[in-house]
Amino acid sequence: MRRRRQSEEDLHNKERWLISYADFITLLFAFFVVMYSVSSVNEGKYKVLSETLTGVFNAPQRTVNPIDVGELPSASGTGQGDGVILLPVIEAHRSPESAQQARSDALRVMADQLALEFEEFIEQGVVTLETSDEWIELSLSNSLLFGSGDAEPHFDAFTVLETIARVLENGDNALRVEGFTDNRPIRTAAFPSNWELSTARAAAVVRVLAIEGIEPARMAAIGYGEFQPVARNDTEAGRSRNRRVVLLISRDASIRGVMR
Structure with missing residues (x-):
């Protein structure tokens, strides 16, 4: 019995090398798999690298x-x-001519936006819109903004002015707000004459636009009183047309350059 047990143990010890050999073959196989993976060319990456090098060596000369x-x-x-x-x-800047043309194009886009926003009011005749390459003239009837003899905007005026501010807020165009009245005299503690009334209305519009996000440095308020009529003052229709607030939107950014 002892001899048989010893022979079995000897046979077991003699076959242990097969385990080490199998481990070695497995590791060798894994090694070759890794080497093959590393050496395999990714066709997509190779194409990108090739196009990049071609673009670099074929690039035009960049020095004089x-x-x-x-x-x-x-x-x-x-x-x-x-x-x-x-x-x-x-040359990093545009020529003066091309820069002015670009600003004129942007001004026309702004005019188109205003025309679209106030299409209904324009059809009703309470808003008029005139444009050129240098300015936009948006004329608003006082009925849209103020009560009779008052310079504080009424409730509906804020919607109108918010719409204007939304169109103007992305630009730097100078804005001159002009107030006008009819020839009927006014003598109150707040407004001794139409000069004060027209100026106060223009200033009120500027104030609301500033609240809505328009940079105050872009704006100016001017009152003309009754002295720049666009219609006769001997009819109610004419006086209604004369009572207005006009927004002059300049192509340029300088408020001092807003001229007609």
């Missing part, structure tokens, strides 16, 4: 004159001189 290695260009650009390197100047 190429500089050879070891040479320093002179001030005259001949490659000889006192060693001062001049970089090419790139």
Whole structure:
């Protein structure tokens, strides 16, 4: 019995090398799999790399004159001189003509937006809109904004002024607000004449627009009283047309440059 047990143990010990050999073969197989994976070319990445290198080497020349290695260009650009390197100047700004044209185009877009927003009021005749390459004239009847003899905007006026502010807020265009009255005299403690009334109405519009987000530095308020009528004052219809607030929206950003 003892001899048999010893022979079984000897046979078991002799076959232990198979375990180590199997582990070695497994590791070797894994090694070759990894090496194959690393050496496999990703066609998509190779294509991107190829196109990138092609674009770099085929890119157009970006300097006025190429500089050879070891040479320093002179001030005259001949490659000889006192060693001062001049970089090419790139024009970063538009010409004045193209800049003005761009602002005129933006002004027309703004006019189209106002026309769309106030289409119903324009059809009713209580709002008029005139445009040119240099300015927009938006005329609002006083009935949209104020009560008779009053310079405090009524409730419905805020919706109108909010709409205007929404159109103007993304630009830097200068805005001049002008107040006008009819020729009927007014003598109150607050408004001794139509001068004060028209100016107070223009200032009230400016104040609301500033609250709605328009930069105050862009705006000015002016009162003309009864002295710039657009219709006769001997009829109610004419007087109604003369009682108005006009917003002059300039193509330019300077408020002092808003002229007609």
